[in-house]
Amino acid sequence: MNKDKQLLADIEDAIANCMKCGNCMEVCPVYKEIQSEAAVARGKISLIEAVLSGNAQITEGFDARMAMCVSCKACAAKCPCGVKADELILRGRQAAVKARGLNPIKKKIFKLLANRTLFDLALRMAGLFGPLQMKKLPGHLAVVARFPLPGLDRRRVLAPFASTPLRSQFPETMPIEKPRMKVAFFTGCTINYVYTDIGRAVINVLKANDAEITMPARQHCCGTPVYMAGDVELAKIFAKHNIETFERAHADYIVAACGSCAEAFKIEYPELFDDDPELQARAKKLAVKTYEISEFLVDIVKFRKDKLGPINAAVTMHDPCHMARGIKVTTQPRAILAAIPGVSFIEMKEPARCCGAGGSFSLVHYEVARKINDRKIADIAATAADTVATSCGSCRMHIIDGLVQNGKTQDCVHVVQLLAKAYEAGKVSTPAK
């Protein structure tokens, strides 16, 4: 058996557990739009089975169908047989990468990603020269392209790259008087290079709760995007780099403000080093002290509520897939919103339904991502909320795109931004003691 197939053979038993009952069809956002069996988990599993049994090859068509998945994990959560279809599909992608290599565009991007210094430089340049290419949209932290960009839909609304990345705006460590704890902030790329406003909110909120913050300068992309694309080897390089970097930080806790980044540290890193017990042990050590920001504030810090000022907003909440089904953090962001005076919370229909962003999925399959997102926007609109809170930069960008495309005026922010705003309002309403 060749190596590509060996990757699939490992999961043969897991694949056999799929009884093709079709329950995944009910919850698959991609299937809902495309209505093709190849779009849904049971179809993809059948394709992998066909490769294993020799009835099919790992072709371009196989690759394309494995890519048709937002990795929202809804199928796995729904499956009566406990088949972790999301992981099996990733394995299918890995096999495809092994057999056929990465697609040339992804290869280029990943090559850039792999070189931290070059990556940093490129995204800084994007921040400096972005305004030439991107036109600011009023009302939102959003831009659209002035000129066509390869691989990007012209209509798509993005966010501007920051002219100064977050980690360059602050010193690496931010000591405070009488710190209760030392927290290492894993910013992730989206917050560092694009949504620096989320990063600043995280810093302010942690400071308001007497945490000494360190943002390790050498931290790198969490690796989830390359892992999701099937490039495990590169994901391991990223993971190892981040493990080493955060070990050196000697922090009490590691905090991320993104479900996927938190999931990488908490779940993926230990799993990635199945074949390397030493590194796996180190990954596990970091995993147990890693938290998503809302989870951290509610479960660990028991964040201060006495310093919160009022914010008048009607807020609804979108649960990112990797929050809801990845690290299973959904009550904590709501607890934060509930603590903010003046916020009226309105739950939307299916708050944990995928918004369609799916990491790079929405870049490659914009049409489908748009359709999935239109349902989310309709659910948001039905709540009469003026603000959508979420916990993922990628979701935020995609939802803002959807709001603009659908002519809606709501804004979309990270939960922690509302909390930071409330602490800010608290300073104004209660002058320093």
Add this chain to the structure above:
Amino acid sequence: MESRLINDLKKIVGEQNILTSKEDLLCYAYDATPGFSHMPEAVVSPADTDEVSRVLILANNEKIPVYPRGSGTNLSAGTVPTKGGIVLLMTRFNKIIEVDDANLVAIAEPGVIVAELNKAVEEFGLIYPPDPGTVTTATLGGTVSENAGGLRGLKYGVSKHYVMGLEVVLADGSILKTGGKNVKDVAGYDLTKLFTGAEGTLGVITRIIVKLVPAPEAKKSMMAIFSNLDNAGKAIAAIIASKVIPATLEILDNATIRTVEDYAKVGLPIEAEAVLLIEVDGIPEVVEKEAAKVTEVLKANHADKIQVAQDAAERDKIWAARRAALPALAKLRPTTFTEDATVPRSKVPDMIRAVNQAAAKYNVTIGTFGHAGDGNLHPTIVCDLRDKAEMERVYQAMDEIFTTAIRLGGTLSGEHGIGLGKLKYMEDQFGAVGIRTMRTIKKALDPNCILNPGKLVGEC
């Protein structure tokens, strides 16, 4: 399939509504039935009745097999394209055309998801009672074609009790309309019933008129635990004899109880021989009265423990055990066969015992749960399709289960249909004359045997 024919099909449904690449075809080689798989040559999704008609005219002229298909959740291999040809994907027929609350009728296309239909009629205070386990995925057309049932079958019956009229495209492309909105309609042969449950062997359903019923105002659930299977059996018969028809009356056997408890920890006693789960529904006063009557009967038949749900949370807790039955069993082994052998309700304990004997005799794992009130049991065999020796024993156990059901005066299928899965037992149930009659009907309506060939009545 020749490219000439593919081109002709493209002309009918449009290029984007036909799939021919190997990767896509592989995804239509199966349904939810283990052990059957065969690739079609094309998957065709028509948009309207006219397109269906034109596809059938073409297929009939060229003698190409056509397999009508919805979501493919059926458990009888009824939608597996065993002879290649065309999978006729009906999911684009997804409109609810009318909810006529004055006549308690809805008109819908076959691709509508059953749960969506129920959502649409809910605002009129109505329900469409057939509720198979896959109600959130299965299409109306599929459930009508398979004559699907569900948990509420005891009181409300199966699909055929709700289908009032159909639009069907026949094998030669002609369009037949049957039935209508009339509650009383005794004119002519009952063609509506003929096509309901025909499993796509007689025509392609393109429009469905269904009967709706008022949603019950109140529901009450209870659970009774029996250390003796016979007492549970007697209780089932006695509940009905006391003139209470519960909406739902379910049973879990010992193997299922143990598995469910191990998996879901819902607090079931693992020594119990049977658990009955009962729900009565209707007008609040009647529900209270009926619930009291059921409790009385359960006590009289030596239930060890009776739990009556006092609120929605307790009701959920009771049904959690039933919901966990299939997943818990399915997780034991890779392959899961959920059969639906059905016997007169008084024979339920005999049937459960026979299943257990078959399991022991052939050394296979079988848990039985199901709709005890209507005698519709789900002996669920878990195994590994890849283990040839085990599969040999599984098929022997299945033979014994189905022949026993028939010997007890039962039927091969309470709600899943025949398809390919139970084809070999058909003559046992219907006799030579029965099969000949069915084949005569099939030949009369589909002389070239293009519609779901080889299924239900076998080769013709």
